[in-house]
Amino acid sequence: MAEIVVIGAGVAGLAAAYHAGQAGYEVKVFEARERWGGLLDHFTVEDFRFDHGVHFAFSSNDQFRALLGRTDYLTHKPEPYNYDRGRWLKHPVQNNLYPLPVADKIEAIKSFLERPPQTDTHNHYRQWLVQQFGEVITTRFPARYTEKYWTVSAEKLSTEWVGDRFYCPSLDEVLLGAMSDRTPQTYYLREMLYPRCGGFRAFLDPLIPGLDLQLNSKVVRIDTEKRYVELGNGKREYYNLLVSSVPLPELISILNFTPVSVSEAAASLWATSAALVSLGFARPEAGEHLWFYIYDRDICASRAHAPYRKAPENAPSGHSSLQFEIYYSRHKALPSSPEGLVEQVIAAAEAMQLAPRSAVKVADYRILPYANVVFDLGMTAKRDHALEFVRKCGIIPVGRFGLWDYLWSDQSYLSGSRITERFHML
Numbered sequence: 092m093a094e095i096v097v098i099g100a101g102v103a104g105l106a107a108a109y110h111a112g113q114a115g116y117e118v119k120v121f122e123a124r125e126r127w128g129g130l131l132d133h134f135t136v137e138d139f140r141f142d143h144g145v146h147f148a149f150s151s152n153d154q155f156r157a158l159l160g161r162t163d164y165l166t167h168k169p170e171p172y173n174y175d176r177g178r179w180l181k182h183p184v185q186n187n188l189y190p191l192p193v194a195d196k197i198e199a200i201k202s203f204l205e206r207p208p209q210t211d212t213h214n215h216y217r218q219w220l221v222q223q224f225g226e227v228i229t230t231r232f233p234a235r236y237t238e239k240y241w242t243v244s245a246e247k248l249s250t251e252w253v254g255d256r257f258y259c260p261s262l263d264e265v266l267l268g269a270m271s272d273r274t275p276q277t278y279y280l281r282e283m284l285y286p287r288c289g290g291f292r293a294f295l296d297p298l299i300p301g302l303d304l305q306l307n308s309k310v311v312r313i314d315t316e317k318r319y320v321e322l323g324n325g326k327r328e329y330y331n332l333l334v335s336s337v338p339l340p341e342l343i344s345i346l347n348f349t350p351v352s353v354s355e356a357a358a359s360l361w362a363t364s365a366a367l368v369s370l371g372f373a374r375p376e377a378g379e380h381l382w383f384y385i386y387d388r389d390i391c392a393s394r395a396h397a398p399y400r401k402a403p404e405n406a407p408s409g410h411s412s413l414q415f416e417i418y419y420s421r422h423k424a425l426p427s428s429p430e431g432l433v434e435q436v437i438a439a440a441e442a443m444q445l446a447p448r449s450a451v452k453v454a455d456y457r458i459l460p461y462a463n464v465v466f467d468l469g470m471t472a473k474r475d476h477a478l479e480f481v482r483k484c485g486i487i488p489v490g491r492f493g494l495w496d497y498l499w500s501d502q503s504y505l506s507g508s509r510i511t512e513r514f515h516m517l
Contacts, residue, residue: 092329093119093303096320098310099336101129102295102500103490106507107334109298114511119328120302121320123309127299129336130491131500133290136455139371139412140405143459145382145396146291147283150501154508161297163287165402169278172383174390174443175232182384184232185224186260186268186277196269202227203265215468216253217245223259233257235386239393241465242363242423252466252497255279285401310337314347315484334510336490338362338461339477346484353480356473360495365462366417366425368392368436370446371453377411378445390439391417391426410452413445418462429456464495487513 097108100122108118126132133142147167148159171182181187188196202225213219216237220229229245237245258277260268268274286293312321319329335342343349343357370377382396392415399406406412415436419425427435433454441448474495481488489506491498498506 092331093117094330095119095332095334096121096328096330097334097336098320099123099129099490099493100127100304100306101336101490101503102131103493103503103507104129104334104336105295105298105302106504107336107487107489107510108302108304108507110508110511111334111514112301114514116514118303120304121308121310121322121328122304122306125307127304127306128292128295130459130461131295132292134455134457136369136371136453138407139369139398139410139453140290141367141369141398141412141414141455142291142401144365144367144416144462145394145414146500147285147401148291148294148500149280149283150499152501152505155501155504158297158504159284159294162289162294164284164294165287167283167285167381167401168276169280169283170276170381171278172380173232173386174383175386179380179383181268181272181274182278183258183260185228186258186264187272187274188228188265188269189272189274191269199225199227199231200265200269203262213250215246216248216250219250219253220245223257232386235388236384236393239385239388240363240418241463242418242420243465243467247467249466249468249470251471252464254497287402288404290402290405310345312345312347313342313486315486316347318485332487332510332513333485334487334489334507335481336488336493336507338492339474339481339488339495342481342486342488342493343477350480353477356476359473360464360470360477361421361467362464362492363418363420363462365459366419366429366432367414367455367457367459368417368433369398369414369453369455369457370412370437370440370451371406372411372413372446372450373409373452374446374450375409375411376446377413377440377450378443385439390443391432391435392439393418411446413440415439416462420465432456461492464491464497466497 094117097120108120173180178190206225209222309323310320319327340357395415398412490503
């Protein structure tokens, strides 16, 4: 019997296990996959390393910064770009319209001036966007990107996830960005950190020594009355305190008892999945940018980044790499077969003048089942109903998918480390 059982060895689960262990408790961690790290893990293809999507570390929290400081890292300035119909615009687009044709800029500025008054309440995400940027900028950029990234229209999303993720410029800033490309950096971060070696997962290495971490150990059932978890091999592990980073709908499905209202609420929750197409090139440069967003509807990927720019160790000497993210969900299927998507991405990379087809040395395709929690209308009330039941069962949910929230890596880490506040339950 373990005093504390943690399900899931992503950043939140590892943080929970580490801090519980530091406090002197006996902890066991069960991870379904053959590797720990979860969404922050990586993979290698012929000496090219790729993370599970674009990951950088940033935080103002002292505890998380202390963890980052235990790993040798590189510091990057956040200078993302946007690709739209053959043009590269600085990010964010709303105050960097300079590359657009004059007629397009005039139309966008007029629309910005005519935008409706801003209010504290919004019926949906698109209404919020129009209040901030006007109809023209909204339609051409964030609304179109929403359909690619979130897989539904902006009218079907709430604004509860927005936070500080958008920069809302003044008229002077919009005018300056339309007349000149010499605009100040207005991205919401000032710096981003990435390990010098070992991929993003290396930031989590200090949490591993001493952990009782059992891989290939999927929890298939939880008896909250008798306080045990049952693994796929039939083994049971009893606990005093249970911490779960399992996606909330999956957690609900393996509990020994769940009221109908909770099951229905959990079944309504959904997240996007991501198809990753990762390319390694036999040339030293692929494109000019660390990461960028793609607005064109005829390009299936919505976002891409250059792993070799994050850290030179991510690619062999004299080589470069790009990774493209294609999102899908229960509301939007993938547009092609794996082979077809790889071909589309290679063709897009060539059309965007990032790298020629002839330079492709490796091409990898794989799926991330869980990418982003989707805040569709009414989601938070249903999520909170499910979470309330989980907590009544004596389970502490942590992490992006355990809490079913749009958490960055530092927020996920802190959700795990804070289980020390719940030790009174032992």
